Structures are given as C-alpha cells and as structure tokens.
Amino acid sequence: MAFNFGAPSGTSGTAAATAAPAGGFGGFGTTSTTAGSAFSFSAPTNTGTTGLFGGTQNKGFGFGTGFGTTTGTSTGLGTGLGTGLGFGGFNTQQQQQTTLGGLFSQPTQAPTQSNQLINTASALSAPTLLGDERDAILAKWNQLQAFWGTGKGYFNNNIPPVEFTQENPFCRFKAVGYSCMPSNKDEDGLVVLVFNKKETEIRSQQQQLVESLHKVLGGNQTLTVNVEGTKTLPDDQTEVVIYVVERSPNGTSRRVPATTLYAHFEQANIKTQLQQLGVTLSMTRTELSPAQIKQLLQNPPAGVDPIIWEQAKVDNPDSEKLIPVPMVGFKELLRRLKVQDQMTKQHQTRLDIISEDISELQKNQTTSVAKIAQYKRKLMDLSHRTLQVLIKQEIQRKSGYAIQADEEQLRVQLDTIQGELNAPTQFKGRLNELMSQIRMQNHFGAVRSEERYYIDADLLREIKQHLKQQQEGLSHLISIIKDDLEDIKLVEHGLNETIHIRGGVFS
Numbered sequence: 001m002a003f004n005f006g007a008p009s010g011t012s013g014t015a016a017a018t019a020a021p022a023g024g025f026g027g028f029g030t031t032s033t034t035a036g037s038a039f040s041f042s043a044p045t046n047t048g049t050t051g052l053f054g055g056t057q058n059k060g061f062g063f064g065t066g067f068g069t070t071t072g073t074s075t076g077l078g079t080g081l082g083t084g085l086g087f088g089g090f091n092t093q094q095q096q097q098t099t100l101g102g103l104f105s106q107p108t109q110a111p112t113q114s115n116q117l118i119n120t121a122s123a124l125s126a127p128t129l130l131g132d133e134r135d136a137i138l139a140k141w142n143q144l145q146a147f148w149g150t151g152k153g154y155f156n157n158n159i160p161p162v163e164f165t166q167e168n169p170f171c172r173f174k175a176v177g178y179s180c181m182p183s184n185k186d187e188d189g190l191v192v193l194v195f196n197k198k199e200t201e202i203r204s205q206q207q208q209l210v211e212s213l214h215k216v217l218g219g220n221q222t223l224t225v226n227v228e229g230t231k232t233l234p235d236d237q238t239e240v241v242i243y244v245v246e247r248s249p250n251g252t253s254r255r256v257p258a259t260t261l262y263a264h265f266e267q268a269n270i271k272t273q274l275q276q277l278g279v280t281l282s283m284t285r286t287e288l289s290p291a292q293i294k295q296l297l298q299n300p301p302a303g304v305d306p307i308i309w310e311q312a313k314v315d316n317p318d319s320e321k322l323i324p325v326p327m328v329g330f331k332e333l334l335r336r337l338k339v340q341d342q343m344t345k346q347h348q349t350r351l352d353i354i355s356e357d358i359s360e361l362q363k364n365q366t367t368s369v370a371k372i373a374q375y376k377r378k379l380m381d382l383s384h385r386t387l388q389v390l391i392k393q394e395i396q397r398k399s400g401y402a403i404q405a406d407e408e409q410l411r412v413q414l415d416t417i418q419g420e421l422n423a424p425t426q427f428k429g430r431l432n433e434l435m436s437q438i439r440m441q442n443h444f445g446a447v448r449s450e451e452r453y454y455i456d457a458d459l460l461r462e463i464k465q466h467l468k469q470q471q472e473g474l475s476h477l478i479s480i481i482k483d484d485l486e487d488i489k490l491v492e493h494g495l496n497e498t499i500h501i502r503g504g505v506f507s
Contacts, residue, residue, distance in 0.1 A: 123153035
C-alpha cells in the first residue's frame, strides 16, 4: 500500500494504514502501521484537484468553521465564514449541506434556499397554523425566536416548521469583526494543529509529539516533522505550527506543500489518529489569492445583511492585511474576547521583558561610563608619571655632559615662550582675564543652581515641626525667666522694707 498525496484520480484510490493508540506520550499515543507501506508526497498530476475552491480534496481553510470542503466539481465555502475568527478544519459534508445561504451557493441549491426563505418569511409574518387570531401571537413568537436565533417556527399544518439558527437573516446577535490574513505561501508547508493541552505540556513533550506525528505520516525515513512554533490559546489549548521536509535520494530536500499535508491529515483514519493525540482542529496557513479575496468579499456570509457587509468592507482599517469576519452569537463574542485578553497578556509580558532589558542596559551604560571616566583619569595620571620618569631618566643620562646645540636651541625657544607668556599685554594677561571670567561664571552658576533647589514637602513639614517645638521651648523659658524676675523683685522689695524698719528702730 502507498500513501500518495495528490495522486491522479484515475488510480484506484489511496490507502492509509490502520493505527491504534499505543500510549507513551501522555495522550499523544503512538501508532503502528502495516508493514511495507510507503509514503510519498508526489506532485498531483490531476488538475481536477484545485485546492481551496472547487477541489475534490478536503482542504478546509478559512475563518470560523472554515472555507469548507467541496465534493465533485461544485465550488463552495461550506459554512461560509461560520462562527468565528479562527481558521477552520475538520469540516464535513453534513455541515455544509445544513448551511443556509453559504458564501458561494451552488446553483442547484437555489430553489431550496428560496423555499427556505419563503417559509421563514411566512412563519414570521403570516402563519396559517390555527386559522384565527392566535396566528398573530404565533407570528410574534416566531419573530422573537428568529431574533434570538433558536427554536422552531410553526406556520402551516402541511409544511414542516422552520428551524431558526443564529445564521438566519433575522438574528439580531451578529456583528462583523476583522481577522489578519496569512501571508505564507503554500510552498512553505505550514499546517496548524490545535491541541486541547496546555503549552507547558506540549513543550515538555515536544520530541514525543514529533515522533508521534512522524508515525502518523507512515514512519517514512525520508520525511522529517519540524515544529515552527507554539502559541497558547484560551481554554488551555495550544496551537502548534508544523511543516514536513521530504528528502529525495539525490540529497535534495523540499517542504511538502501545506495543502498536500492538510489533505493527508483530513483522511478519516488519519484524522482519528490525530484526535487520539489530542488534536481538535487542523488547518493550513496559506495566503489567499486576489481572486479568492474578491470572491469572498463580493458574497456576504450566510445570514449577514449585504448592507452591513458592504459597510464592514468600507470600515476595514487595513484592507491589505485584514478581512471582515462575521461574529454570530455570544459564544463567538466570548471567544474573541478571550483571544484578545490572551494576546494582551502576551504583549504585556513582552513589554515587561523589554522594560527589564532596558533597565539592565541603562545600568550597564552607567557602569561603563563610570569605568571609562575612571580609566581616563588613570591614563592621565600614568602619562604624567611616565613623563616624570622620562625627565629624570634624561637628566641622569645627560649628567656630566655639556649642553648640546639642539638643547641650546630648545632652551632659547622655551625662554622666548616664557617671556611671551609673562608679558603683561600678551597671553598671560589674557589667561588671567579668562580665569577671572570662568570664576565669575562658576559663581553665578552656583548661585543659580542654589536658586533651583527646593525642599521636599515632607522635609519642609518636619522642619516646621522642629521650629515649632523650638519656639514652644523658648516661650516656656521666657515664661520661667519672667516668673523668676517677679520673685527676685519681691525678694528685693522685702529686703528694702526690712532695712528701713531696722534703721527706724536704731535711730
């Protein structure tokens, strides 16, 4: 048996080896394949498999529940943009068949959709179930159910009731958001697998995960599974981006195209093995062609008013990178809120890391500047010491010798320079004037810097409290001194009266 990705339609079909979980990866069970199976990512030779649009393979790529799969030669996007922001996968034909008014409706479905719309309008405006005034109450009840997006609308005894879903045109809980369009090529081979496990668990068991995925691909030695990156998702889920490299016997290697790898993952038995590993969603990460984007924008999703869709296209803040996506129901709104909160936390974590790095760099810069200044001072000191040593060495070397002609010339030049410097109107006077100006500027600068000083409010409060206590102490001392003076005056007055009385007695 052989695994052929993109095999011609004329072949008898592709066969996949049966697999059974063998444990050994905390949920990422290993698989066993039948002996002698070969796995080949051969290029497709049949132009009938056209990929996303009108392809015979199950290539789910899109927003929400995904640009669904198609069968035969019909073109369609399945459930349209469905219920979400994320890219979709694991889409089935039954989901597509129950979708009301998909983005790209087949011509054969037009009468059914028309009858469905007529029945919905009849249930909301003119039900004929009871034939009396109670039909008006029933119509209001059907309108309420349609606005809410749930329930069944009975309107005729001979026609089955209308099933109200959130995709019906009258549901009020709808909005339009925007999602980033992927920019990767199909040749990059990036496929996203969403696991219902935490990121820490995925990272700790990444090697076992790679080995399990390699066994899912048939265990072919020419294939290598690589992890491009992981990202945490809400509700303890993790997004893992992988790609597969195929090495040929001649030594060359290439990445398996994303659509080819995704088509293999979407096979029934392979999908079961991935689900046993904990995969809840798989999707390709490839960019949309201009024709696909145009076709998507020209057809409003199921249940979205064309006027609202046109307004969403006009309000698109960046039409080159963003694409409008419908949001239906509170569940989808909550999911987007969780995703936004998750990204906000990641951005805040990254900002904290950058802030710590900046603080560390600032500390290193301050330390480096201080060391540079220290080394400059040390270099200058060493230069002066070296010059002094050279002077003493030269004096010792020339000791006992007569002054040579060149030394005499240097002495004459030095004397001339010294005389010019000492002249009153020459450089020395100018230097003295400059020194006096520098001192004045330093004095004024010190005065101005003192004027710029200010006292902290807490320190000023403490100074006021201290001065108040000093003032109270001085007031208390003054009152004591005054009392003592009064006592001294009384003593003096008493002494004077005693002396006067004694003088009168002895007179």
